[in-house]
């Protein structure tokens with residue numbers, strides 16, 4: 001068995017793990033990343049598309065904002081379509097000038113991977129049987145790599161291994177509490193090289209269900225449809241997808257919609273999930289390993305980034321200033337922000353989707369709520385404030 005030592009072992013090379021690695025490297029803290037999939041697989045996953053300013057700032061701090069500055073599309077508003085009418089939520093005007101940036105998670109991941117390669121930082125991709133142990137005393141990570149058995153001894157383990165990872169699963173049952181809500185539908189996502197239907201994102205509430213018109217660039221669109229949970233991708237030809245999307249849009253957007261062959265199509269179930277606490281001795285959970293939000297509020301990737309903001313500064317404080325205050329406070333600080341993003345994501349999901357089980361009364365109340373929100377500056381402000389992202393050190 002090969003024995004290695006490092007300061008921080010990071011499990012998972014998604015955006016959370018890669019961003020943490022880059023911030024630690026910048027601060028001169030030694031770390032190793034262990035990832036179970038191949039680099040190509042990780043780089044090709046199509047997921048989130050909206051970055052809050054907090055996430056953009058963090059990527060800048062990590063020194064990986066070159067492409068983001070060139071290719072990211074700043075957006076100062078979103079549209080909400082209900083009852084065949086579009087209503088603009090002017091994010092900037094309602095939040096004192098804040099905006100969001102359209103920049104795909106795939107690009108964030110690639111930028112971070114390139115920076116990592118340039119700095120020749122140590123990563124093990126395609127690691128098998130990854131296990132973490134002894135994290136209340138002397139943390140260790142074990143795995144197999146290219147037929148060899150490897151053990152890493154470290155000061156801390158960062159569990160950035162997503163919802164299905166092994167870090168959360170390694171915590172003793174009596175030390176962890178989880179909260180969960182599963183929604184009775186999924187999102188069918190399509191990526192296509194066609195110009196977006198509008199300059200801004202359109203969140204669609206319709207009698208046929210939710211839809212979202214998003215984008216990756218001026219020539220690449222990302223569209224989503226609310227679909228029943230048991231639908232399969234094979235049930236949805238491109239033709240059926242475009243027809244259904246069109247039927248949920250307003251007359252102007254129907255005319256403007258440009259269709260074309262899909263280059264990716266997938267169905268994701270919607271879930272709300274929170275783990276408490278987020279630190280177990282010297283094991284930290286961050287990102288999807290600790291919490292999941294339904295994508296309606298565009299918060300998943302941004303929450304992963306804010307966890308990493310807290311975790312990187314806690315570790316820097318520990319190694320550079322010799323203080324463990326940030327480590328002690330990590331879980332509480334993260335969870336305060338996590339629960340607010342959970343609430344917002346749940347609320348947006350509830351407000352904009354069609355629930356088969358809701359009564360006619362509940363449906364009417366929901367329409368009234370949406371109508372109130374969109375007709376009131378106070379209502380729109382609460383939406384805008386949450387959408388652009390709550391402050392990180394509040």
Ligand code: RFL
Pocket residue numbers: 011012013014015016017034035036037042046047048049050105127130160161162163164165166267268286287288289295297298299300301302304
């Ligand atoms: P990730 O991106 O899941 O990365 C975790 C990494 O850990 C690896 N891993 C392991 N490595 C070693 N050993 C093990 N035992 C391991 N088990 C797992 C995995 O291979 C992976 O590389 O988590 P991270 O870094 O916390 O980042 C979070 C974001 O990816 C996530 O919040 C968002 O993508 C959520 N999400 C979306 N968010 C949005 O804001 N908008 C979206 O449109 C959106 N679409 C999505 C999504 C998440 C999806 N998932 C998780 C199914 C669509 C999908 C399909």
Ligand code: PHB
Pocket residue numbers: 047048049050201212214215222295296297298299
């Ligand atoms: C996306 O572009 O993938 C996207 C945008 C906004 C959301 C969810 C997904 O709320």
